[in-house]
Amino acid sequence: xxxxxxxxxxxxxxxxxxxxxxxxxxxxxxKGNGTFSLRIEDTDRxxxxxxxxxxxxETLNWLGLEVDGEPIxxxxxxxxxxxHAKKLVMGEFAYEQDGAIYFxxxxxxxxxxxxxxxNRKIEFDNATxxxxxxxxxxxxxxxxxxxxxxxxLMETNPVIRGAEWISSIPKHVMLFExxxxxxxxxxxxxxxxxxxxxxxxxxxxxxxxxxxxxxxFLPEAILNFMALLGWTPPSGKEILSxxxxxxxxxxxxxxxxxxxxxxxxLEWMNGEYIRRMSDGELTKRLHEFLVDHPAKEKIxxxxxxxxxxxxxxxxxxxxTDFLWEKLEYDxxxxxxxxxxxxxxxxxxIMEKLENMEKPWKNKDFxxxxxxxxxxxxxxxxxxxxxxxxxxSGQTVTPPLFESIQILGEDKALKRVKEALEFLESxx
RNA sequence: GCCGCGUUCGUCUAGUGGCCUAGGACAUCGGGCUUUCAUCCCGAAAAUCACGGGUUCGACUCCCGUACGCGGUACCA
Numbered sequence: 001x002x003x004x005x006x007x008x009x010x011x012x013x014x015x016x017x018x019x020x021x022x023x024x025x026x027x028x029x030x031k032g033n034g035t036f037s038l039r040i041e042d043t044d045r046x047x048x049x050x051x052x053x054x055x056x057x058e059t060l061n062w063l064g065l066e067v068d069g070e071p072i073x074x075x076x077x078x079x080x081x082x083x084h085a086k087k088l089v090m091g092e093f094a095y096e097q098d099g100a101i102y103f104x105x106x107x108x109x110x111x112x113x114x115x116x117x118x119n120r121k122i123e124f125d126n127a128t129x130x131x132x133x134x135x136x137x138x139x140x141x142x143x144x145x146x147x148x149x150x151x152x153l154m155e156t157n158p159v160i161r162g163a164e165w166i167s168s169i170p171k172h173v174m175l176f177e178x179x180x181x182x183x184x185x186x187x188x189x190x191x192x193x194x195x196x197x198x199x200x201x202x203x204x205x206x207x208x209x210x211x212x213x214x215x216x217f218l219p220e221a222i223l224n225f226m227a228l229l230g231w232t233p234p235s236g237k238e239i240l241s242x243x244x245x246x247x248x249x250x251x252x253x254x255x256x257x258x259x260x261x262x263x264x265x266l267e268w269m270n271g272e273y274i275r276r277m278s279d280g281e282l283t284k285r286l287h288e289f290l291v292d293h294p295a296k297e298k299i300x301x302x303x304x305x306x307x308x309x310x311x312x313x314x315x316x317x318x319x320t321d322f323l324w325e326k327l328e329y330d331x332x333x334x335x336x337x338x339x340x341x342x343x344x345x346x347x348x349i350m351e352k353l354e355n356m357e358k359p360w361k362n363k364d365f366x367x368x369x370x371x372x373x374x375x376x377x378x379x380x381x382x383x384x385x386x387x388x389x390x391x392s393g394q395t396v397t398p399p400l401f402e403s404i405q406i407l408g409e410d411k412a413l414k415r416v417k418e419a420l421e422f423l424e425s426x427x
Numbered sequence: 428g429c430c431g432c433g434u435u436c437g438u439c440u441a442g443u444g445g446c447c448u449a450g451g452a453c454a455u456c457g458g459g460c461u462u463u464c465a466u467c468c469c470g471a472a473a474a475u476c477a478c479g480g481g482u483u484c485g486a487c488u489c490c491c492g493u494a495c496g497c498g499g500u501a502c503c504a
Contacts, residue, residue, distance in 0.1 A: 009504045044503050100502050120432090128430055128500095136502040143504050167431060167499035190433080191498065199497075225439095228452095232440060238452060255440075258497060262438045265453045275466075308466040319464090366462080373462095384462035396464040 002032030003155050006060070006067075007147075009041040010052035013208030014059040016261070017162075017192045017200055020226040024189060025160045026065045027227075027249040035068040039150060042075045043140040059209045063219045064242060072154075074146050081141035084149050084179070085134055093178040099137035103144075103175065105129040111170040116158055116187035118256040124170045132171055144168060148175040151184060158185040158251070163258075187251045190230055190258045200261050216289060216314030221270040230255045239272060271311035279303045289313040295324040301406055305398035322392040323406055327415065329393050329422040336395060338382045346420045348372060349387060353413055360409055362401045390419035 004025040008018055029036035038060070040053050053071070060067060074081075085101045088094035094103045105126065112123035134145035141149070151159055166188050176183045194200045212222055224240060232255075233240060233248035240248070274282060283300045286293075290313075293299065302320055310316055334342060352368050373383040388400050391412055397403055404412045 007504095011504075041504065047503065098502080102502095122431070124431070130500090133502045138502075140502090142502070146504095162498090163432070164498055164504085169431090188432090193497075195438085197496070228439065230439085232451095236441080236451075257433055259440090260438060262453080265439065268453055271466095306465090309464065369462085379462095381462050388463060394463090398464085400462065 001155070002029055002034030003037070003157060004029040004034065004160055005037045005039050005151075005154060005156050006065075007039040007041050007161070008056055009044065009047065010049060010056065011047045012049050012052055013055045013210055016207060016209050016212065016222075016226070018056075019059075019063065019209050019222065020192065020229060021160065021162060021189055022060060022065055023063075023223055023226055023245075024187075024231075024249070024251070024254070027246050028158065028160065028187075028251065029068075030246045031249055036065070037069050037154070038067045038071040039154070040071055040073045040075075041143065041146065042073055043143070043146055045075075045138070045140070055208070055210060059213075062213060063209070063223055065223075072150070074150065075140070077146075077150070078139055078141075080153075081145055081149055082135065082139060085141070085145060088134070088178055091178065094134060100133045101135040102131045103134045103171070103178070105131055105170070105174055111173050113169055113173065113183070113186055116160075116185055116251040117189060117254045119252050120256070122166060122169060122188075126170065129170050129174075134175070144171045144175060148172055148179070148181075152176070152179070152181045156184060158187050160187045160189065160251070163188045163191050187254075189254065190256055192229060193258050193260045195260060195262065197260065216312030216316075217266065217270050218273050218285070218313070221266065221273045224273075225266045225269050229261065230257075230259045239269070239276075267311045274310060274313075275308055277307075279307065282307060286313060286316055290316065298324065298406065302398065305402050305406075309398065319396075319398065322394060322397065323403065327393040327418070329419060331422075331426050333389055333393065333395060334423065337386055337389065339378060339386050342386060343420065343423050345376060345378075345383075345386060346390060346416065346423065348376070349383075349390070350413070350416050350420065353416060358409055360401075360404070365401050365404075387416070391415045 006018075006022040006025050008014065026036045028034075038057070040056070042048055042053075053073075057067075057071065085094065088103065089096060089101060092104075094101050096102075107126055107129070109126050110123055111126055111129075112121055114121050132144065133142050135141055147159075150156075169186070173183060192200045209222070213219075220241070223242060223245075227240075227245050227249075228238070231249070231253055233245070234250075234253070235248060237244070237248075277285070279300070283303050286299050286303070287296060290296070290299070302323065306316060306319055309319060339345060349369070349372070352372060356364060356368060369383050369387065370380045373380040376383075384400055385395065388397055389395060391400070391404060391407065392415075407415070
């Protein structure tokens with residue numbers, strides 16, 4: 001039976017690097033038809049940050065990494081660790097000093113394990129291993145004792161954790177031996193680096209996973225991206241669902257070098273997920289994301305127009321807010337256009353618009369203004385671009401005619417009029 | 428300092444001795460499509476496989492050394 005666990009310390013929000021660790025643990029568990037649980041390592045009372053277990057659980061849920069069973073809090077298991085530390089003292093594997101209990105390390109020989117990541121041997125000379133604290137004077141265990149006791153009791157196998165633990169391997173192996181317990185298999189995941197190649201950590205501005213959520217990233221894209229940071233599935237697929245990841249995942253395929261977190265590819269992948277989503281699904285996600293949107297009922301109409309134009313859910317707002325927000329025209333935007341005599345042309349445009357039979361049809365719209373462009377000897381593209389700016393105040397928008405339809409004919413007309421007034425007032 | 432781990436295009440990577448004059452993806456640049464922007468399609472540029480020695484008929488792939496990077500060196504995890 002495969003049992004894995006995600007074991008963060010509650011020193012803050014769930015960090016993006018932690019997402020990958022949790023994901024790999026989840027994949028290994030599910031692939032082996034096993035369980036994936038959560039253990040909160042809150043034995044250092046000084047570093048505990050209020051609300052962080054809640055954030056971790058909430059974010060895991062959002063990502064879809066469902067946890068089996070109730071979360072375990074180490075702080076509630078103090079007696080268990082104490083008891084085990086005492087056993088070690090009785091067996092003369094440990095001793096008390098200054099109110100703490102130290103483990104007596106073996107100084108001869110070597111200690112090694114075969115790491116599941118890359119299937120490589122990692123070896124240490126025992127002579128380099130000093131005695132270490134297993135139970136602090138405040139009665140709480142250190143990581144080393146807590147890890148060994150809990151993962152043995154929880155029957156965790158394999159133990160998957162960050163590479164920062166590699167140096168502690170001899171401590172853990174010796175502890176398992178002293179207890180007479182079977183050693184689990186270990187997998188140490190390479191540490192994710194920031195663009196400056198330093199460890200991607202909280203202090204280096206690495207964002208919590210919840211921040212990516214706020215930025216409009218999709219959970220499935222985050223999962224997919226994090227999975228590929230250091231792992232390539234045998235099939236070579238780039239876009240794969242959680243269940244595809246489960247069937248393809250294997251720790252021995254995980255790269256051993258430290259990868260650099262590059263948000264550009266995450267953004268591409270997020271856009272990829274948005275484009276592959278059905279309109280209905282995207283609408284639903286936008287509704288959830290844009291809680292206070294002023295025109296929620298119109299989102300569904302706009303979705304087909306912007307689906308290929310946004311990479312993140314948050315991109316929806318700047319691209320479409322002209323449809324329901326009041327406009328502020330900017331003379332600089334008009335100056336960018338390739339058309340002179342904008343006032344004159346705009347009033348001609350308005351005239352045509354007023355005379356166009358309602359409801360406006362795309363065909364007529366196009367024919368009318370291509371004709372007008374010919375008449376005035378300007379390029380059709382420039383003509384439409386002027387209309388675009390008049391109606392939206394922007395040079396970049398969803399398709400013009402469709403946008404006008406959503407805006408409504410009256411409102412579109414009003415916008416053109418306002419644009420004209422604006423131009424007259426500035427000249 | 429000491430201990431451990433690593434090093435293929437800017438980034439994520441493929442590659443397990445001959446298929447590699449090193450493949451893919453993102454990003455970049457150019458072109459096509461297009462009423463803008465995107466999407467989509469086509470193409471280009473981009474890695475002397477960190478460096479130096481071996482081993483071998485043959486090395487990106489195996490061994491050793493050096494450099495560099497990362498991690499650890501706490502009664503933090």
